[in-house]
Amino acid sequence: MKKYNTPLLDDLEKGPWPSFVTEMKKAGKKNEMANDAVGHLEKCYSTKKGYWKHGGIVGVLGYGGGVIGRYSELGEEFPGVAHFHTVRLNQPSGWFYTSKVLREICDIWDKYGSGLTNVHGSTGDLVLLGCRTEALEPLFAEYSSRGWDLGGSGSDMRTPSCCVGPGRCEWANYNTLEACYQITQEFQDELHRPMFAYKSKIKFAGCACDCVASAARADFSVIGTWKGDIKIDQKEVKNYANKMDINAEIVDMCPTKCMSYNGKELKINNSECNRCMHCITRMTKALRPSGERGVTICMGSKAPIVVGSLLSWVIVPFMKMEPPYTEFKAFVRKCWEWWDDNAKPRERIGEVIEAKGMRSFLEAIGVPPQPQQIREPRKDPFIFYTDEDIARFKAKEAEEKKTGKYKF
Amino acid sequence: MDINELKDKIYAFVEAAKGKKKLKEKDIIKGVSAEQGLTPEEVKKAMREMIDVGKLMYSYGGGASSVEIPSEEYLREKGLIK
Numbered sequence: 001m002k003k004y005n006t007p008l009l010d011d012l013e014k015g016p017w018p019s020f021v022t023e024m025k026k027a028g029k030k031n032e033m034a035n036d037a038v039g040h041l042e043k044c045y046s047t048k049k050g051y052w053k054h055g056g057i058v059g060v061l062g063y064g065g066g067v068i069g070r071y072s073e074l075g076e077e078f079p080g081v082a083h084f085h086t087v088r089l090n091q092p093s094g095w096f097y098t099s100k101v102l103r104e105i106c107d108i109w110d111k112y113g114s115g116l117t118n119v120h121g122s123t124g125d126l127v128l129l130g131c132r133t134e135a136l137e138p139l140f141a142e143y144s145s146r147g148w149d150l151g152g153s154g155s156d157m158r159t160p161s162c163c164v165g166p167g168r169c170e171w172a173n174y175n176t177l178e179a180c181y182q183i184t185q186e187f188q189d190e191l192h193r194p195m196f197a198y199k200s201k202i203k204f205a206g207c208a209c210d211c212v213a214s215a216a217r218a219d220f221s222v223i224g225t226w227k228g229d230i231k232i233d234q235k236e237v238k239n240y241a242n243k244m245d246i247n248a249e250i251v252d253m254c255p256t257k258c259m260s261y262n263g264k265e266l267k268i269n270n271s272e273c274n275r276c277m278h279c280i281t282r283m284t285k286a287l288r289p290s291g292e293r294g295v296t297i298c299m300g301s302k303a304p305i306v307v308g309s310l311l312s313w314v315i316v317p318f319m320k321m322e323p324p325y326t327e328f329k330a331f332v333r334k335c336w337e338w339w340d341d342n343a344k345p346r347e348r349i350g351e352v353i354e355a356k357g358m359r360s361f362l363e364a365i366g367v368p369p370q371p372q373q374i375r376e377p378r379k380d381p382f383i384f385y386t387d388e389d390i391a392r393f394k395a396k397e398a399e400e401k402k403t404g405k406y407k408f
Numbered sequence: 409m410d411i412n413e414l415k416d417k418i419y420a421f422v423e424a425a426k427g428k429k430k431l432k433e434k435d436i437i438k439g440v441s442a443e444q445g446l447t448p449e450e451v452k453k454a455m456r457e458m459i460d461v462g463k464l465m466y467s468y469g470g471g472a473s474s475v476e477i478p479s480e481e482y483l484r485e486k487g488l489i490k
Binding site for chain 2: 055056057059061062063064065069133134137153154155156193194196197198305340345346
């Protein structure tokens with residue numbers, strides 16, 4: 001096996017923290033592709049150039065996603081990275097694996113690929129780095145035979161992902177693991193066969209802590225919430241008062257200023273609370289959500305590509321999220337239909353909503369305008385009254401004047 | 409319309425766009441169903457069958473996916489031709 005001189009990479013092995021270079025070198029000792037990837041990376045660093053080509057026609061038969069084509073311009077110098085495709089494996093909900101299964105995944109990967117992974121990528125998938133084109137079909141066949149499937153890539157529904165939810169977290173307002181699994185099963189066609197103008201992501205977060213970062217990265221951010229009041233245990237509040245400044249750390253940091261603390265008692269004006277979870281996460285033993293549980297569906301977040309980055313905003317303030325998820329599935333389908341009819345290539349749904357207007361989007365998906373959808377007060381006049389609305393209003397007003405009874 | 413005849417129409421539709429426009433699945437479904445007076449479901453089913461056996465293939469470029477006629481190289485890689 002060729003030994004590369006890697007002074008720049010060696011520098012990244014110094015210090016007390018784990019180093020990806022060390023791991024790549026370890027893999028390089030038993031795999032030619034990984035070894036060439038080390039030499040290739042050193043060359044990229046020393047010449048300050050990237051030599052990767054991306055895209056193309058790689059994939060497994062019948063699938064349009066799951067494999068991302070990567071080729072190096074330096075294939076002759078580093079034959080091990082001439083083809084270095086990325087393979088996305090659909091991860092289990094909440095990233096639960098047994099060590100036996102992880103060994104199985106790695107054994108198959110060692111057999112067909114470079115042995116390098118970056119478990120997990122920000123997509124959520126289990127990401128395998130470096131596979132030759134001719135190895136893709138046998139690799140897929142072997143993973144398939146063990147019950148694994150490819151994830152999404154390209155213009156398809158990307159592999160849905162979720163937070164660990166009720167698997168470990170007491171704040172989960174719905175079963176994120178089950179929802180993620182069921183939605184993945186429901187939209188297999190959309191996951192494997194790219195049919196949209198661009199990618200579409202669904203992420204499930206059990207509460208507003210949003211451990212899966214759905215509000216920043218998903219076209220559909222499905223965030224757990226509740227309808228009841230926050231229950232307060234005043235005894236526990238006193239305990240917290242001994243170790244923290246409740247006014248500075250909780251009350252003053254409440255985004256809607258719905259809390260007050262007079263040194264004895266904590267009060268919450270629940271009608272003003274926006275369920276951000278800040279107080280609950282800081283005073284776990286004293287505060288708990290109550291009442292009906294469900295989700296808020298926010299939409300439109302994305303990283304900057306066609307236009308700048310966007311955060312999700314509220315479209316559906318509350319929806320029950322229970323099997324068989326009929327309402328949610330129908331909602332997603334309606335949104336996709338509108339997006340597909342209106343999007344230009346590479347436009348995410350959030351960009352199309354911005355371009356076409358919230359009003360036409362809400363009308364198309366049949367969701368009524370609601371105060372929670374307003375992103376910033378006095379800044380989103382996206383609802384305009386039609387002539388019919390005005391005529392109806394005038395008729396009611398005339399009737400009220402006549403009868404003296406107000407109907408509004 | 410016989411499904412094999414429909415597949416030929418789909419192939420011709422994709423071939424006509426070659427080098428001019430990257431076709432999404434939906435472009436093909438809409439275009440062929442309008443051209444042939446068929447339901448989108450019929451066209452979708454026939455197109456998917458063609459993709460499954462390598463008569464058409466998914467491609468990716470510039471951030472978006474499209475459906476194309478496979479190259480000989482692709483067919484050879486998949487063992488569909490020698």
